[in-house]
Amino acid sequence: MDILTTFVDTFPMFFEGMLLTFQLTIVSIFIAIFIGLFFAMLKISKVKVLEWVADLYIFLVRGTPLVVQIFIFYFGLTSLNISGFWSVVLGLAFHNGAYIAEIFRGAIQSIESGQMEAGRSLGMSAGLTMRRIILPQASRRALPPLGNQFIIALKDSSLASFVGVYELFNIATTQGSINYDYMTYLLIVAVYYLVLVLLFTVIVNLVEKKMSNSER
Amino acid sequence: MSESIMINIEKLNKSFGDLHVLKDIDFTVKESDVVCLIGASGSGKSTLLRCLNFLELKDSGTITLEGEVIEKDSHDLNEIRQRVGMVFQHFHLFPHKTVIQNIMEAPMQVKKISKKEAEEQALVLLDKVGLSDKKDVYPSKLSGGQKQRVAIARALAMKPDVMLFDEPTSALDPELVGEVLATMKELAEEGMTMIVVTHEMGFAREVADWAVYMHDGKIVEVGHPEELFNHPKEERTKSFLDSVL
Numbered sequence: 001m002d003i004l005t006t007f008v009d010t011f012p013m014f015f016e017g018m019l020l021t022f023q024l025t026i027v028s029i030f031i032a033i034f035i036g037l038f039f040a041m042l043k044i045s046k047v048k049v050l051e052w053v054a055d056l057y058i059f060l061v062r063g064t065p066l067v068v069q070i071f072i073f074y075f076g077l078t079s080l081n082i083s084g085f086w087s088v089v090l091g092l093a094f095h096n097g098a099y100i101a102e103i104f105r106g107a108i109q110s111i112e113s114g115q116m117e118a119g120r121s122l123g124m125s126a127g128l129t130m131r132r133i134i135l136p137q138a139s140r141r142a143l144p145p146l147g148n149q150f151i152i153a154l155k156d157s158s159l160a161s162f163v164g165v166y167e168l169f170n171i172a173t174t175q176g177s178i179n180y181d182y183m184t185y186l187l188i189v190a191v192y193y194l195v196l197v198l199l200f201t202v203i204v205n206l207v208e209k210k211m212s213n214s215e216r
Numbered sequence: 217m218s219e220s221i222m223i224n225i226e227k228l229n230k231s232f233g234d235l236h237v238l239k240d241i242d243f244t245v246k247e248s249d250v251v252c253l254i255g256a257s258g259s260g261k262s263t264l265l266r267c268l269n270f271l272e273l274k275d276s277g278t279i280t281l282e283g284e285v286i287e288k289d290s291h292d293l294n295e296i297r298q299r300v301g302m303v304f305q306h307f308h309l310f311p312h313k314t315v316i317q318n319i320m321e322a323p324m325q326v327k328k329i330s331k332k333e334a335e336e337q338a339l340v341l342l343d344k345v346g347l348s349d350k351k352d353v354y355p356s357k358l359s360g361g362q363k364q365r366v367a368i369a370r371a372l373a374m375k376p377d378v379m380l381f382d383e384p385t386s387a388l389d390p391e392l393v394g395e396v397l398a399t400m401k402e403l404a405e406e407g408m409t410m411i412v413v414t415h416e417m418g419f420a421r422e423v424a425d426w427a428v429y430m431h432d433g434k435i436v437e438v439g440h441p442e443e444l445f446n447h448p449k450e451e452r453t454k455s456f457l458d459s460v461l
Contacts, residue, residue: 123298
């Protein structure tokens, strides 16, 4: 049971990495939600120029590999004296923002148009109706695909290892190469990812349940 | 009954693309009048109503509300809509808010009145529509008739000068129509100015001061309900009434 001993021995090290992976994911997703919301608003603005801007952004993100985006952000931002951690966070946020924009747009457009009309008919402005009536309902519908995107972001954060951020995957490959035993460390790191994903899934399910309780 | 003019429309035109929906509509509603708009679907009744609330913007013509010509360039339509309440066929209650929150939302957010005041007002309105016991439930727990009565209370919470009803009972099971009509009748008796698009001829007969028959984007005939229903002057009106009565 070599692998178990290694698992226990390396726990403090991997735990640090797990915290860093967790931070990378949470901070980048948090920023990505704002980016996503912003571009979703552009997409539904019915102003052609703004729609094009949003389309261009989504095209750029979808059309290039995430690892390329992370390298561009890393080399671009570190040259401006921004830390490696933050350049990767911004790269991930830039990437996930596009997918989240599409999730929000879909959710907003799935709310029946009568809700906007009802708000407007009461004298509420379009912005106020969006904020008070449409978005609360849309966020509920967006939650399942958002949860999915969070999990994808968590796993994608492993690409940060390529630019030297010492998160989970980086620890695994470094240890693997030092000890000439990649397999053991890759299996161990897979367990950490599974635990993190499980944790995310449970949290998302709890929030979903709580939200659906307050309606219907 | 006061003789002051609440709404006056002159030469109102509205098209959706190539479809000319309202053609040179002239129409006047006095204060405290109850006007029923009748006509086949596609005749432009609902569009006319929606133009009065500026949910649809007219192409040409003038809309005068309480003596003031309203244009989207010179007026804040959000402010205008506060004076013109609207009740929809499909209620459009806010599903994520309880009954009382539905009613309190606009007064608090738009008129910025305090929560306490909004709540007091909402309770009075709920009492009026007979749903005080439902104040804390979500709309999904209500029957169609109850939903529509909440929607009426929600519109009244903004203290509008006119109420527009767009086929308020068309989406209801037959046994639930009565309770909504009773609420509307009560409102009419209190002197509310009302414009009602409806297929409920009985309601039109009993409550309306005027019945307006529309066909193909035009007003064909206007009259007191009894007169219009019993002795229509126009051939079109007659054939419509024969088909629905």
